[in-house]
Amino acid sequence: MDNSATTPARKEVVEEMLPYLTENFGNPSSIYDPGKISKRATEKARQKVADAIGAEENEIYFTSGGTESDNWALKGIAFANRNKGNHIITSSIEHHAVLHTCIWLEGQGFEVTYLPVDKYGRVSPEELKNAIRADTILISIMLANNEIGTIQPVEEIGKIARENRIYFHTDAVQAIGHVPIDVKKMNIDLLSLSGHKFEGPKGCGALYIRKGTKIEPLLHGGAQERKRRAGTENVPAIVGLGKAIELAAGEIEETNKTLLEMREHLIKGLLKLPKTHLNGHPTERLTNNVNVTFEYIEGESLLLLLNAKGIFASTGSACNSTSLEPSHVLTACGVPHEIVHGSLRLSLGRMNTREDVDRVLEVLPDIVQRLRNMSPLTPQNYRTL
């Protein structure tokens, strides 16, 4: 129940990868035959990624994952377009790979506007328009949020960016396989994705860069990835990512149908518990995301008790983070500090079944009650002890 954290590589993916770990180990940069085999395999994978998002094959660059893609998009655009301006617009609920990069860029002399979101976690296109300045060079707004699953009005944002001739980057790490993407129709100039979020291997992602985009490399060195991303290609992972995105994009409707049913069943069941609130948008959300807040209890203890029952989930509580800070996403959505620690994220995957969902609904009420009985915050009428 934590598929937004990661997913297992699926069987078909592993099968495609294996030969490139063993017999086909050639370096794609080598001109002899084994090198060419590897080269062809990466190009085939590149085409699959391009097909999945409506891009051209030569607009796809393989990276080490979502974090590198986000870093590259932001730093690469910022430094290559410094002569045009130094202002960047993003949202306050981005993944840390974007937010912390923006904070670093501020230290390098760039100015960043962090757009607020409404209580559902949506950015307002109007506010975006108002934030645009003559020196704005980049808008970076995620396609779907990793914590609350809220899907942004990306097509509208893309249109605004295009009208104002500003580059538009979107972190689509959570969206692949769930939200149909067409970078041309959505006016997206740069898009980050990560293999292990859609049953591909870890340590491999991609950045889509629209043809003609002015961007600096993040990694300097060899001439790989059309001289834009140095380093010997992670051929087995690239092959695996290609297979995984082909399957994910091909099965998107079917997957969403099943996940949506499970999601709604889960949300309906959870909201039957008193003093329980849904976080994120009721409909404009990823089909696999459920995020609720239970008042009077804390998330880490909730996760530990769920873990003891073999249910693995995630929370936005500070007590579960190494920074001891509660979720910036829930805080930006206006979830009060007093209850933000009681959040629970359940993210479904293709491997989950209706039985899994029923099991959560069977186990969770007792766990919540147990912690509420223990908490000094719980009013008497919500106690059973």
Place this chain on the structure above:
Amino acid sequence: MDYSAKVMDHFSNPRNMGSIENCDGVGEVGNAKCGDIMKIFLKVEDDRIADVKFQTFGCGAAIASSSMATELIKGKTLKEAWKLSNKAVAEALDGLPPIKMHCSMLAEEAIHEAINDHLKNKGLEPWTE
């Protein structure tokens, strides 16, 4: 979180959880904003802790610290209970992750608050150290 078996035991089967009606002293520390609140209830007889209960809102370490701390002071004199340090609570739990040491601190502070509340109820001066 990488917790010791003892932490997990006290978290999963907390000792002395609950409240005491007509108790002789209550101590509450922490706040919901930070994600942990600990409340200790004391029953005192002849300067000795005859009974102790806790209610805690917080993480596994906070709940385990409350459970262990109440075990450690039960039956002790008020002076002995006052001397219980957060380090002793953490050690009794076979250690806490460094980032969670403040949870054992809360237990020490909650006990101090509860003892002083009891002293105040009796019209005595609170202890400071």
